[in-house]
Amino acid sequence: MKNFARFPLAISLGLLLLLTSIPAGAVNLRPGDPAPEFSLPDIDGNAVTLSGLRDKTVVLVFWSTWCSRCSEEMTFLRDTFGGRDDLVVLLINQDSERMVQKERIVEMRDRLSLPFPIIVDSGLVLWDRFGINALPTSIVIGKDGLTIYAESNFYWASPEKLLAAIPKR
Numbered sequence: 001m002k003n004f005a006r007f008p009l010a011i012s013l014g015l016l017l018l019l020t021s022i023p024a025g026a027v028n029l030r031p032g033d034p035a036p037e038f039s040l041p042d043i044d045g046n047a048v049t050l051s052g053l054r055d056k057t058v059v060l061v062f063w064s065t066w067c068s069r070c071s072e073e074m075t076f077l078r079d080t081f082g083g084r085d086d087l088v089v090l091l092i093n094q095d096s097e098r099m100v101q102k103e104r105i106v107e108m109r110d111r112l113s114l115p116f117p118i119i120v121d122s123g124l125v126l127w128d129r130f131g132i133n134a135l136p137t138s139i140v141i142g143k144d145g146l147t148i149y150a151e152s153n154f155y156w157a158s159p160e161k162l163l164a165a166i167p168k169r
Contacts, residue, residue, distance in 0.1 A: 027139065027150040028131025035060075035141040036129045042117040043102060043109075048090060051145070057167055058141040059089045062121075062132050065100055065108050070136040073154035074114055080159075082115050086169055089116040092126055094135060140165045 029035065035058075039049040050058065061077065063070035077089050091114065093105055102120070109118060121127055130139065134152035140162070142148050149165030151158065 027133065027137050027152055029139060029147045029150045031147055031149065033147045035139070035145055035147055036126075038126060038129065040119050040121075040126075042119050043093075043105060044117070046117065048117055048119055050141070053088050054143055054145060057087045057143060057148075059087065059162075059166065060092055060130070060139040060141065061089065062092045062094055062127065062130070062135055062137040062139075064094045064135050065104055066095075067135045069154045071108075071112065073136050073138065073158070074112060074116075076154075076159055076162075077116070078112065078114055080163070081166070084169065087166065091116050091118045093118055093120045094124065094127060094132075095120070138162060142167075 035050060037050050039047060042048050059077065059081070061070075061073060063074060074091065081087050081089055093100075095105065105118060105120065108114075119126070126132075130137075132152075136154050137152040138149070138154070138158075139147060140149040149161065151161060
């Protein structure tokens with residue numbers, strides 16, 4: 001009977017070891033993975049199709065109006081890449097589940113002087129398609145449609161990592 005009492009403990013420990021050996025991440029894409037296709041309008045009514053941007057490097061930024069780190073990252077991107085024509089930054093807003101009014105998103109765009117298209121991810125379709133689990137999350141996609149970089153949060157080392165992932169002009 002003693003051996004049977006140890007069986008649940010052994011299974012629990014085995015599962016714990018298995019789960020801790022799987023790398024944690026806030027995005028399911030890894031470098032080299034093809035980026036999922038999408039075609040959605042931005043908040044100004046312009047159609048945005050990922051495959052239509054194949055001649056440029058694309059930076060997707062999943063963000064929300066309530067996220068202070070998101071604002072920090074978008075300001076960094078504006079100041080660093082706002083004038084590049086070989087690069088497209090797409091801001092994917094995640095406020096759709098909170099029913100944030102479009103005007104609030106536009107006000108934030110104007111306040112931060114963001115020159116990038118903003119897509120509202122209604123129903124969190126892109127959130128699911130790209131496997132996002134945290135905000136902000138940045139994904140760099142190469143001209144070939146393959147993922148170069150994917151990382152959640154914006155912290156002290158993130159600017160350098162983004163700069164390293166984005167090809168120089």
